[in-house]
Amino acid sequence: MKKIALLTSGGDAPGMNAAIRAVVRTGIYHNLEVYGIERGYAGLIDGAIRKMNLGSVADIIQRGGTILHTARSKEFMTPEGRQKALNNLKTNGIDGLVVIGGDGSFRGAIELHNLGFPVIGVPGTIDNDIYGTELTIGFDTAINTVIDAINRIRDTATSHERVFLVEVMGRNSGWIALEAGLAGGAESILVPEIEPNYKEVVERIKRGIERGKRHSIILVAEGVDSAYNVSKKIEEMMGIDIRVTVLGHIQRGGTPTALDRIIASRMGGLAVELLLQGKSNLMTGIKGKKIVEVPLDDAVNKKKELDLEAYNLAGILSI
Numbered sequence: 019m020k021k022i023a024l025l026t027s028g029g030d031a032p033g034m035n036a037a038i039r040a041v042v043r044t045g046i047y048h049n050l051e052v053y054g055i056e057r058g059y060a061g062l063i064d065g066a067i068r069k070m071n072l073g074s075v076a077d078i079i080q081r082g083g084t085i086l087h088t089a090r091s092k093e094f095m096t097p098e099g100r101q102k103a104l105n106n107l108k109t110n111g112i113d114g115l116v117v118i119g120g121d122g123s124f125r126g127a128i129e130l131h132n133l134g135f136p137v138i139g140v141p142g143t144i145d146n147d148i149y150g151t152e153l154t155i156g157f158d159t160a161i162n163t164v165i166d167a168i169n170r171i172r173d174t175a176t177s178h179e180r181v182f183l184v185e186v187m188g189r190n191s192g193w194i195a196l197e198a199g200l201a202g203g204a205e206s207i208l209v210p211e212i213e214p215n216y217k218e219v220v221e222r223i224k225r226g227i228e229r230g231k232r233h234s235i236i237l238v239a240e241g242v243d244s245a246y247n248v249s250k251k252i253e254e255m256m257g258i259d260i261r262v263t264v265l266g267h268i269q270r271g272g273t274p275t276a277l278d279r280i281i282a283s284r285m286g287g288l289a290v291e292l293l294l295q296g297k298s299n300l301m302t303g304i305k306g307k308k309i310v311e312v313p314l315d316d317a318v319n320k321k322k323e324l325d326l327e328a329y330n331l332a333g334i335l336s337i
């Protein structure tokens with residue numbers, strides 16, 4: 019292995035830059051040439067490949083987003099697109115590829131592996147929905163952004179004695195809602211993994227009002243329904259006025275937390291080591307503070323279950 023390349027793909031996540039830095043510097047440390055591919059698989063198809071050096075990743079560990087840019091490529095979904103991508107890797111003499119992204123990006127990585135090209139995945143998505151790793155890069159920053167927003171909403175909610183619904187991202191997963199809700203002290207948390215019980219939500223709000231609570235904050239994962247629809251339902255059931263805040267893409271930006279920088283650095287470093295060991299079709303992950311390797315097929319095909327214990331606890335703490 020003499021030359022490796024890396025790309026970021028799918029939704030960006032804070033900490034991706036720390037992972038890029040780790041891959042580039044670990045590669046150079048091992049005397050590899052390291053190439054950055056711009057705009058994910060789209061850039062790989064277009065041949066947007068540039069050589070990276072130690073300086074190309076200076077001053078980025080603290081920056082959100084991805085300096086390599088990212089995209090969701092339709093062309094890569096086709097066999098012709100993948101062949102073009104593979105040809106570009108080969109004509110540039112690249113021997114292995116690190117893909118930083120989520121499950122869609124890993125499906126692409128598996129396709130390259132099946133064409134005989136060594137690939138290692140590094141999980142980067144705010145959704146924390148990847149099997150085989152307790153954390154994905156960006157999740158910790160995202161939930162901290164959400165709890166900061168909840169703190170601010172709480173101020174105005176208390177002043178006006180209002181009920182607020184806060185919609186968070188997560189695609190089909192409730193991890194952001196669950197952990198931000200637990201850390202932010204939400205009254206109810208609605209997640210796609212559990213059938214919403216609106217009667218219970220209403221009862222909780224009523225109990226709160228009875229004991230003199232001046233506000234209620236309900237977190238709704240986007241995978242459940244639009245917070246506007248949920249708010250209509252609750253308004254009809256209770257006859258009260260609810261305010262809705264959709265946090266949207268602010269959850270994807272911002273300077274990464276220490277935890278995200280650390281896991282990104284460690285997983286990026288391991289990805290290069292795995293390529294050097296001649297391995298492929300693996301993802302780096304974190305389990306009990308240890309960095310581990312996970313089959314990419316598992317990461318993509320197995321479902322990461324929501325932590326029901328934590329979910330139940332959040333319910334108990336907000337009685």
Ligand code: F6P
Pocket residue numbers: 029120143144145187188189240270
């Ligand atoms: O996967 C990350 C994520 O932010 C999801 O939480 C969200 O559903 C989706 O990406 C939004 O994608 P886009 O930025 O393409 O609208």
